[in-house]
Amino acid sequence: MTLLHKTTRDYLIASVSILIFTGFTLFVILQKAVSDEMNEQLELQADQIFESIRLGNHVNAPLIKIDKVTDNNTSLGLVFGDSMVYDRVQKEMEEYHYLKETQVIGDSRYHVTVMSSHIGWDNYYLTIFFIFLLTAILLTLSGILINYYSNKKILKPFFENLKNVQAFSVSSPHSLQLHDSAITEFKELNFTLKDLTERSKKEYLALREFTENASHEIQIPLSIIQSKLDRMSQLEITEQMAGYITQAKSGVNRLSKMNKSLLLLAKLDNQLFTEQHEIVFNDVLDSHLRNMEDLFLAKNINLIETLNKTIIHSHQYLIDILISNFLSNALKYTSTNGTVKISLKNNILMISNTGSPLDFPEEYIFDRFTKNPENTSSTGLGLAIIKEICVLNHWTLTYDFQNGWHTFIIVLKQIN
Numbered sequence: 001m002t003l004l005h006k007t008t009r010d011y012l013i014a015s016v017s018i019l020i021f022t023g024f025t026l027f028v029i030l031q032k033a034v035s036d037e038m039n040e041q042l043e044l045q046a047d048q049i050f051e052s053i054r055l056g057n058h059v060n061a062p063l064i065k066i067d068k069v070t071d072n073n074t075s076l077g078l079v080f081g082d083s084m085v086y087d088r089v090q091k092e093m094e095e096y097h098y099l100k101e102t103q104v105i106g107d108s109r110y111h112v113t114v115m116s117s118h119i120g121w122d123n124y125y126l127t128i129f130f131i132f133l134l135t136a137i138l139l140t141l142s143g144i145l146i147n148y149y150s151n152k153k154i155l156k157p158f159f160e161n162l163k164n165v166q167a168f169s170v171s172s173p174h175s176l177q178l179h180d181s182a183i184t185e186f187k188e189l190n191f192t193l194k195d196l197t198e199r200s201k202k203e204y205l206a207l208r209e210f211t212e213n214a215s216h217e218i219q220i221p222l223s224i225i226q227s228k229l230d231r232m233s234q235l236e237i238t239e240q241m242a243g244y245i246t247q248a249k250s251g252v253n254r255l256s257k258m259n260k261s262l263l264l265l266a267k268l269d270n271q272l273f274t275e276q277h278e279i280v281f282n283d284v285l286d287s288h289l290r291n292m293e294d295l296f297l298a299k300n301i302n303l304i305e306t307l308n309k310t311i312i313h314s315h316q317y318l319i320d321i322l323i324s325n326f327l328s329n330a331l332k333y334t335s336t337n338g339t340v341k342i343s344l345k346n347n348i349l350m351i352s353n354t355g356s357p358l359d360f361p362e363e364y365i366f367d368r369f370t371k372n373p374e375n376t377s378s379t380g381l382g383l384a385i386i387k388e389i390c391v392l393n394h395w396t397l398t399y400d401f402q403n404g405w406h407t408f409i410i411v412l413k414q415i416n
Helices: 003-054 121-167 184-233 239-269 281-291 293-298 316-333 382-393
Strands: 064-069 077-087 092-105 108-117 277-280 302-307 311-314 339-345 348-354 396-402 405-411
Touching: 003 064, 003 077, 003 092, 003 108, 003 121, 121 184, 184 239, 277 281, 277 316, 281 293, 281 302, 281 316, 281 339, 311 316, 316 348, 316 382, 382 396
Parallel strands: 302 339
Antiparallel strands: 064 108, 077 092, 092 108, 277 311, 339 348, 348 405, 396 405
């Protein structure tokens, strides 16, 4: 629910609650006021009638009844009530409010009944209810419209700034652009956001520069060590020394590969691969398969391919890395005389290979540095790089292991 809708909803709930309470209170107060006024009028009429009786005057008027009571046990005092009387003109029953009073005048008791017509409490309630309801509806609707459009105007810079913040990236060469507002809190928010994004951008640039420089500085001594080891291996050395050199070269190669992989992951995290081109995915995949065909044959791996034409938009270098890592992973973890199935059709890339079950939880397979402990030559970053490439391209990547088959599936965005 948006902020604008929430404030409007809260205003509506509060308005309806207040109007219901005030409406009920108004009914009660008006009923008491009207009843008191009618009672006062009836008491005045009854008092005038008794005064006329004391003076010996005969009183005869509609809605007035005077009875001489012979029963001395009749109680004195006032009695108010409501009664229904047939109206011969309207030809229907009408509601009346009455007063009955008994007084002793001289040696006699007189019982006087005075009546006053009114519209009836039901009609009274309905009349007030509909008038109040119409007023409440008009007030509520006008209040909602005023509240909605007023808040919409006030919050317009906030929503526009929110879109700009959502679209902003620290890797962008442009600064965050925010719309000014007359609201003090929004001014403070804009100042805070600008300060925060500027500091984040400076930290990002410093981190990227450090990563690139560190990778470059590490790669230079690694290349020197590699060169020296190659030259040492050409000299006359003992068998033991040759073993040491081989182990050292293996470690340097692994460190160099890890350094390049970490640098690539850093670039993927920072979304530096923004350029995209139209790529015939099946041609790139077939090219990599032909280059690695001899390696699969060396392990006597049965390679089953189904490649349909698939065109995508992505970065060429990343696609090469993704395919190379997938095929290298399949080659590495498929046992001799095993089978690798590669299917590309209906916008789905599926790579399956036979192999042993994982020795770690399945959900960690795409995490960095997750690998089989027995494979010391692996950096544990290949599948993590594949995952980041899929995230960058908004592709869906899944893994499953069933009946001795490891299966990776990528749902690609296809350009028809």
